[in-house]
Amino acid sequence: MVSVSGLALPLSERAVMLDDGDSLSFCSTCAFSSACLAEGLPKSKLSELHVLVEHIGPFHEGEHIFHEGSPFTAIAAVRAGTVKTYVTDASGREQVHGFFLPGEVIGLNAISHARYPCNAIALDTVTLCRFSFPAMATLATRMPGLQQQLFRLLSADIGKAALLAGDYSADERMAAFLVTLSRRYAPRGYSANHFQLTMARTDIGNYLRLAAETVSRVLRRFQDEGLVHIERRDVELIDRARLDAMAAVVLRN
Amino acid sequence: MVSVSGLALPLSERAVMLDDGDSLSFCSTCAFSSACLAEGLPKSKLSELHVLVEHIGPFHEGEHIFHEGSPFTAIAAVRAGTVKTYVTDASGREQVHGFFLPGEVIGLNAISHARYPCNAIALDTVTLCRFSFPAMATLATRMPGLQQQLFRLLSADIGKAALLAGDYSADERMAAFLVTLSRRYAPRGYSANHFQLTMARTDIGNYLRLAAETVSRVLRRFQDEGLVHIERRDVELIDRARLDAMAAVVLRN
DNA sequence: CGTTCTTTTGATAGCTCTCAAGTCGCGTGG
DNA sequence: CCACGCGACTTGAGAGCTATCAAAAGAACG
Numbered sequence: 001m002v003s004v005s006g007l008a009l010p011l012s013e014r015a016v017m018l019d020d021g022d023s024l025s026f027c028s029t030c031a032f033s034s035a036c037l038a039e040g041l042p043k044s045k046l047s048e049l050h051v052l053v054e055h056i057g058p059f060h061e062g063e064h065i066f067h068e069g070s071p072f073t074a075i076a077a078v079r080a081g082t083v084k085t086y087v088t089d090a091s092g093r094e095q096v097h098g099f100f101l102p103g104e105v106i107g108l109n110a111i112s113h114a115r116y117p118c119n120a121i122a123l124d125t126v127t128l129c130r131f132s133f134p135a136m137a138t139l140a141t142r143m144p145g146l147q148q149q150l151f152r153l154l155s156a157d158i159g160k161a162a163l164l165a166g167d168y169s170a171d172e173r174m175a176a177f178l179v180t181l182s183r184r185y186a187p188r189g190y191s192a193n194h195f196q197l198t199m200a201r202t203d204i205g206n207y208l209r210l211a212a213e214t215v216s217r218v219l220r221r222f223q224d225e226g227l228v229h230i231e232r233r234d235v236e237l238i239d240r241a242r243l244d245a246m247a248a249v250v251l252r253n
Numbered sequence: 254m255v256s257v258s259g260l261a262l263p264l265s266e267r268a269v270m271l272d273d274g275d276s277l278s279f280c281s282t283c284a285f286s287s288a289c290l291a292e293g294l295p296k297s298k299l300s301e302l303h304v305l306v307e308h309i310g311p312f313h314e315g316e317h318i319f320h321e322g323s324p325f326t327a328i329a330a331v332r333a334g335t336v337k338t339y340v341t342d343a344s345g346r347e348q349v350h351g352f353f354l355p356g357e358v359i360g361l362n363a364i365s366h367a368r369y370p371c372n373a374i375a376l377d378t379v380t381l382c383r384f385s386f387p388a389m390a391t392l393a394t395r396m397p398g399l400q401q402q403l404f405r406l407l408s409a410d411i412g413k414a415a416l417l418a419g420d421y422s423a424d425e426r427m428a429a430f431l432v433t434l435s436r437r438y439a440p441r442g443y444s445a446n447h448f449q450l451t452m453a454r455t456d457i458g459n460y461l462r463l464a465a466e467t468v469s470r471v472l473r474r475f476q477d478e479g480l481v482h483i484e485r486r487d488v489e490l491i492d493r494a495r496l497d498a499m500a501a502v503v504l505r506n
Numbered sequence: 507c508g509t510t511c512t513t514t515t516g517a518t519a520g521c522t523c524t525c526a527a528g529t530c531g532c533g534t535g536g
Numbered sequence: 537c538c539a540c541g542c543g544a545c546t547t548g549a550g551a552g553c554t555a556t557c558a559a560a561a562g563a564a565c566g
Contacts, residue, residue: 090502095419109415111408137404141394151390154407155364161414162362166348167462170554201513209420211555216514232513232563249343423522454545464523469546485531485545507566514561521554529546536539 029103029188030077052135057127065120072114074130075107081126082198085118096207101184123198168250173208174218175246197233282441283330283356305388310380318373325367327383328360334379335451338371349460354437361410376451421503426461427471428499450486
């Protein structure tokens with residue numbers, strides 16, 4: 001829980017990484033790819049965007065990327081690893097807001113209050129692309145495509161937050177969770193039906209608003225019913241059709 | 254449920270209202286006021302923004318303002334009345350996403366998919382300020398203040414959606430609902446502790462993810478405990494301190 | 507190889523939902 | 537003006553889903 005001293009504001013203070021040579025293969029799957037890699041844009045503008053980007057990390061499991069209440073300076077795209085965002089309520093219980101996989105953007109909900117409204121922590125080894133938000137907003141006035149992309153990202157996050165707000169059964173929530181993970185992993189080159197959970201059962205429960213025990217029981221039953229095969233954090237989706245059907249109630253498709 | 258023919262796309266098709274002379278007193282409480290009324294801006298730019306605005310309505314109780322799946326063209330600020338946004342799930346049950354009071358903005362969650370992801374319906378007589386979004390985005394590239402305002406509005410909506418997603422008791426949800434209404438009415442010139450509910454118990458339940466009967470019971474108990482005085486849709490907050498305390502669990506302040 | 511955390515499994519309790527009936531208010535029409 | 541009818545709201549009883557408490561099994565780590 002306690003952050004390592006000196007890393008209290010890591011998203012703004014961390015040393016920039018040397019180029020690891022993997023930029024391009026990552027960028028093509030990132031949420032900013034259409035802006036970063038836009039082929040129709042003049043090279044001068046593209047380089048302006050790339051100048052904004054700082055590769056930071058690695059953050060190790062349990063390290064915080066930002067804390068609730070810290071001044072907002074930057075958003076960041078996940079390059080590698082998984083980030084969990086969460087808040088701790090009055091009674092000390094954790095409420096997980098979301099998990100962010102490679103290519104996804106953290107910090108968007110901090111714009112309105114100029115402070116991060118939640119904590120962000122690395123669930124495994126995480127590297128990030130950091131974008132100074134003031135600089136990015138300024139650039140967006142000259143790059144309508146970038147502005148559009150930011151509007152779209154923000155708007156999409158409104159919808160994501162609304163999804164889990166519905167009153168669904170434990171089964172529906174769990175199915176939606178698994179299917180969503182699959183749909184986010186697949187386009188990034190991971191297997192759609194076989195992946196590793198990077199978060200604990202407790203985290204899943206705090207995200208889905210279920211007790212960790214309920215998570216365990218539902219997964220057990222899903223396995224008994226032939227929907228999935230699960231061993232520790234290794235997940236294989238077996239009956240994808242039925243899972244999709246259960247998840248559809250939540251995901252609306 | 255069925256929209257009056259010819260009004261299927263009212264937000265984009267409705268006739269523009271004549272100026273009712275009340276623009277300024279409304280605008281000062283609207284979410285765009287800082288942009289619309291910005292005093293530091295050149296008059297040329299201000300007039301550009303005002304040109305974007307179309308006053309539309311009135312919509313009467315039960316009339317739809319937009320439908321789920323309709324092409325997204327515009328966002329709108331509520332001028333008068335209350336708007337409810339909702340979706341209907343597979344089993345035919347309504348999930349209310351939010352209530353929008355005068356000064357608040359609807360349609361922001363439609364940007365990412367270029368379609369409205371939910372329905373919007375008037376709970377009483379509603380008038381709106383319509384903003385063509387493409388035009389507004391274009392203007393935002395020349396008005397950094399407007400762009401900032403849009404980013405902030407979008408970002409704030411992410412947080413609003415996340416609030417109700419937590420697992421709170423019926424009492425906490427209801428207290429948060431009442432306190433939030435009060436806090437939104439007050440700065441718009443309404444009484445902070447005495448106001449009318451514009452929505453049915455059913456709507457409140459579908460918003461808070463409670464059965465309508467539970468809403469009724471909780472309100473009854475709040476009254477028995479001296480927290481509020483309620484008669485039909487007339488609400489008076491009595492013990493504001495205790496209500497705030499209960500709501501704080503949800504609202505995080 | 508012991509310690510610790512994670513996960514699983516079981517038993518019980520509790521909150522809220524569902525079903526059902528009854529009350530109230532309001533608009534309509536006689 | 538009043539009776540009627542419909543929808544909104546209230547109130548009660550019982551069931552169900554999930555949380556909580558408790559304990560044990562299993563994996564990870566030094």
